[in-house]
Amino acid sequence: MIKLQDIVMNFGENTITTALKNITLEIARNDWITVLGASGSGKTTLLNIIGGILKPTSGIVQIDGANLNDMSRANIQEYRRKKIGFVYQDYKLFNQYTVIENVMVPQLPYGKRNEIEEKARHHLEEVGLNHRMNHFPKELSGGEKQRVAIARTLLMEPEILLCDEPTGNLDRKNTENVMNYNGPKILDSKKGYVKVGL
Ligand SMILES: Nc1ncnc2c1ncn2[C@@H]1O[C@H](COP(=O)(O)OP(=O)(O)OP(=O)(O)O)[C@@H](O)[C@H]1O
Numbered sequence: 326m327i328k329l330q331d332i333v334m335n336f337g338e339n340t341i342t343t344a345l346k347n348i349t350l351e352i353a354r355n356d357w358i359t360v361l362g363a364s365g366s367g368k369t370t371l372l373n374i375i376g377g378i379l380k381p382t383s384g385i386v387q388i389d390g391a392n393l394n395d396m397s398r399a400n401i402q403e404y405r406r407k408k409i410g411f412v413y414q415d416y417k418l419f420n421q422y423t424v425i426e427n428v429m430v431p432q433l434p435y436g437k438r439n440e441i442e443e444k445a446r447h448h449l450e451e452v453g454l455n456h457r458m459n460h461f462p463k464e465l466s467g468g469e470k471q472r473v474a475i476a477r478t479l480l481m482e483p484e485i486l487l488c489d490e491p492t493g494n495l496d497r498k499n500t501e502n503v504m505n506y507n508g509p510k511i512l513d514s515k516k517g518y519v520k521v522g523l
C-alpha cells in the first residue's frame with residue numbers, strides 16, 4: 326500500500342541537514358510498523374513525507390500505486406483528508422475549542438453534526454476522557470491532550486494511521502491500550518472492553 330523508494334530529505338539552503346538518506350520501505354495493507362530511532366534521526370520527517378505534508382528532496386512515494394510527486398496540491402489534500410489519520414507529536418489541538426469540539430472539527434464539513442458528535446463522544450469514552458469533554462486543552466495534562474488527538478484521529482477512520490510518538494506522554498496502562506490497537510473495527514466499548522483508553 327505504501328512504497329518508498331530512495332527517499333532523501335535535506336533541510337536548509339546554506340547549511341544542509343540530511344534528515345533522511347536513501348530510505349526504501351514497503352508497508353502492506355493491515356501492516357503495523359514501528360519506527361525506532363534517536364531524537365533527530367528523522368522519524369517525524371519520515372511520517373510527514375508519507376502523510377503528504379512534506380515533499381522529499383528526491384525519491385518516490387507511492388500510495389496504492391499512485392505517485393505522490395505527480396499529484397496536484399488538490400489531490401494531495403484529498404489524499405490527506407480521505408486516507409491519512411495523523412496523531413502529531415505536539416498534538417495540534419485548537420486552544421479555543423473544547424475537547425469534544427476538537428475531536429469533531431475536522432469532520433464537521435463532511436457530515437451531520439449530531440452524528441459526528443455521537444461518534445466523538447464514543448471515541449472520547451474509549452480513550453477514557455468522558456469527564457473532560459467540555460474542558461479546554463489548557464486544562465488538560467500532556468497525556469490527556471494526546472488522548473484527545475488519538476480520539477480525533479479515530480473518528481476519521483483513516484486507512485493509514487500515522488502516529489508520531491503516540492505514547493510519549495502516556496502512562497503504562499494507556500500505552501498498552503494504544504499499542505494493542507488494531508484498527509477502528511475492533512473498538513467496542515459496548516462489550517465493556519476497550520482497546521484504546523483507560
Ligand atoms: N524544518 C526543518 N528545517 C531544518 N531542519 C529540520 C527541519 N525539520 C527537521 N529538521 C532536522 O532534521 C532532523 C530530523 O528531524 P525529525 O524531527 O524528523 O527527528 P525525529 O527523529 O522525529 O526526532 P524526535 O525524536 O526528537 O522527535 C533533525 O536533525 C532536525 O533538526
Ligand SMILES: [Mg+2]
Pocket residue numbers: 368369370414489
Ligand atoms: Mg519527532
